[in-house]
Amino acid sequence: MHRSMVFLLLVIHKAAALDNGLARTPPMGWMSWERFRCETNCTRHPDACISERLIKETADVIASDGFRDAGYQYVIVDDCWLATTRDQSGHLQPDPARFPSGIRSLASYVQSRGLKFGIYGDIGTNTCAGYPGMQDNFQRDAQTYADWGVDYLKVDGCFADPTQYNVTYPGLGLALNKTGRAMVYSCSWPAYLPDPVQTSYQTPYKELQQHCNLWRNWVDIQSSWQSLSTIVQFWALASQRSKGFTEVAGPGSWNDPDMLIIGNEGITDAQAGLQMGAWAIFAAPLIMGNDVRNLTASQRSILLNKDVIAISQDPLGMQGSLVRCPGGCNSSQIWRRQLSTGIAVAFINLGSSAVGQVCVSPADLRPLDASALMVHNVFTGELTTHQQRDLCTQNIQPTSIILLRISEGTPVQGSIAPLTQAFSYQARER
Ligand SMILES: *[C@@H]1O[C@H](CO)[C@@H](O)[C@H](O)[C@H]1NC(C)=O
Ligand SMILES: *[C@@H]1O[C@H](CO)[C@@H](O)[C@H](O)[C@H]1NC(C)=O
Ligand SMILES: *[C@@H]1O[C@H](CO)[C@@H](O)[C@H](O)[C@H]1NC(C)=O
Numbered sequence: 075m076h077r078s079m080v081f082l083l084l085v086i087h088k089a090a091a092l093d094n095g096l097a098r099t100p101p102m103g104w105m106s107w108e109r110f111r112c113e114t115n116c117t118r119h120p121d122a123c124i125s126e127r128l129i130k131e132t133a134d135v136i137a138s139d140g141f142r143d144a145g146y147q148y149v150i151v152d153d154c155w156l157a158t159t160r161d162q163s164g165h166l167q168p169d170p171a172r173f174p175s176g177i178r179s180l181a182s183y184v185q186s187r188g189l190k191f192g193i194y195g196d197i198g199t200n201t202c203a204g205y206p207g208m209q210d211n212f213q214r215d216a217q218t219y220a221d222w223g224v225d226y227l228k229v230d231g232c233f234a235d236p237t238q239y240n241v242t243y244p245g246l247g248l249a250l251n252k253t254g255r256a257m258v259y260s261c262s263w264p265a266y267l268p269d270p271v272q273t274s275y276q277t278p279y280k281e282l283q284q285h286c287n288l289w290r291n292w293v294d295i296q297s298s299w300q301s302l303s304t305i306v307q308f309w310a311l312a313s314q315r316s317k318g319f320t321e322v323a324g325p326g327s328w329n330d331p332d333m334l335i336i337g338n339e340g341i342t343d344a345q346a347g348l349q350m351g352a353w354a355i356f357a358a359p360l361i362m363g364n365d366v367r368n369l370t371a372s373q374r375s376i377l378l379n380k381d382v383i384a385i386s387q388d389p390l391g392m393q394g395s396l397v398r399c400p401g402g403c404n405s406s407q408i409w410r411r412q413l414s415t416g417i418a419v420a421f422i423n424l425g426s427s428a429v430g431q432v433c434v435s436p437a438d439l440r441p442l443d444a445s446a447l448m449v450h451n452v453f454t455g456e457l458t459t460h461q462q463r464d465l466c467t468q469n470i471q472p473t474s475i476i477l478l479r480i481s482e483g484t485p486v487q488g489s490i491a492p493l494t495q496a497f498s499y500q501a502r503e504r
């Protein structure tokens with residue numbers, strides 16, 4: 075692809091994103107909810123209760139075990155960090171037993187590890203777990219977060235009127251802006267609105283893009299294949315049916331299919347690879363919802379795969395689009411994502427039997443010139459050359475992905491593996 079074309083794409087892509095300078099690529103990090111939920115009993119669960127100890131130990135591992143250097147940056151406390159009431163002057167305060175040093179100190183600890191600190195609030199009267207919400211306190215609470223040194227704020231939508239989100243979420247965004255401290259603003263806004271796949275509801279993507287850095291589109295993910303596959307199905311159907319869904323994503327504004335469940339029980343390594351690869355193609359935030367202190371070697375290598383992360387974090391920031399669904403979007407999907415150099419193509423098999431052969435044509439690979447292509451399978455590391463005809467993969471294993479990065483040119487002599495049929499990502503045993 076010509077340099078001028080990349081430039082043109084960048085220009086066309088520049089739209090009215092939230093102007094706080096943040097989340098220029100999909101945010102990467104860790105959040106407490108998926109694995110640790112609302113565990114508040116530190117007597118019974120000292121290692122797993124929502125507490126400053128959990129957050130500090132997680133930050134230590136993210137900094138020391140390669141995650142920070144791979145790009146995982148935000149360490150985010152989800153619900154259940156708050157005391158049950160505000161303090162006497164009306165400010166939010168953490169649970170004093172579980173966060174005895176306070177949030178300012180915890181944020182500093184995380185930041186001293188070269189990371190960024192995130193926290194959770196709710197747009198309504200209460201958080202989803204029942205702690206104090208931010209309603210009627212936007213400016214005061216935004217200032218509290220700014221004073222504490224918060225870098226990222228997830229704002230849930232419980233105990234509030236969804237028909238007012240188009241007023242409340244922008245209002246809180248303005249309050250955050252007024253503090254003068256730039257904070258990534260994660261909105262749960264569309265997750266509480268009608269499903270744009272099952273209904274004719276038009277999700278307000280323009281407003282989301284203007285007011286939030288990322289937003290949860292749909293239901294919460296759970297640590298199961300059933301949940302993961304349903305979200306991947308939703309993503310394909312939304313790409314087909316929900317006007318503006320693909321185009322809205324770009325530097326500063328991202329659709330969010332929810333946390334990575336990689337590292338938790340409930341999925342195989344092949345399914346973990348599928349989530350990692352699909353989230354990269356989707357230009358989705360890569361927020362781990364696991365226990366980073368306790369991962370297997372294969373879970374770690376999936377999460378740290380630098381070639382997959384490079385697709386996710388491509389500076390062009392274009393969300394992947396659905397090419398087609400051979401045999402129905404609920405069983406197999408082909409995706410492509412335009413990158414600043416080359417494109418990524420994913421073959422996803424959601425079904426319980428292997429898929430024989432799936433192909434993309436030279437037209438599907440445009441704007442690449444198919445006369446000389448390099449094809450890099452980012453999970454197996456295999457590098458092959460390709461010319462002109464259809465590019466096919468064979469024997470895609472059940473519940474797995476094949477993720478290719480394709481670019482123009484001829485590789486350096488000697489760096490090419492023979493063309494084989496063994497494209498598919500083979501899961502390692504735990
Ligand atoms: C607040 O918004 C203005 C105008 O959009 C922007 O220039 C500025 O960088 C924002 N500040 C913060 C802290 O987000
Ligand atoms: C926490 O767990 C301990 C030990 O199992 C139990 O005795 C205590 O009642 C629990 N506290 C609460 C508040 O549930
Ligand atoms: C907000 O949404 C409500 C209900 O969907 C609608 O009636 C109202 O006009 C919208 N307000 C704005 C400012 O867009």
Ligand SMILES: *[C@@H]1O[C@H](CO)[C@@H](O)[C@H](O)[C@H]1NC(C)=O
Pocket residue numbers: 303304305307308404
């Ligand atoms: C496809 O998956 C979606 C989401 O999981 C589901 O709502 C729908 O019923 C499925 N369609 C078919 C034909 O199975």
Ligand SMILES: *[C@@H]1O[C@H](CO)[C@@H](O)[C@H](O)[C@H]1NC(C)=O
Pocket residue numbers: 121365368
């Ligand atoms: C680590 O994971 C193993 C296997 O899933 C589990 O048995 C063990 O209890 C975990 N350890 C901690 C500290 O969570």
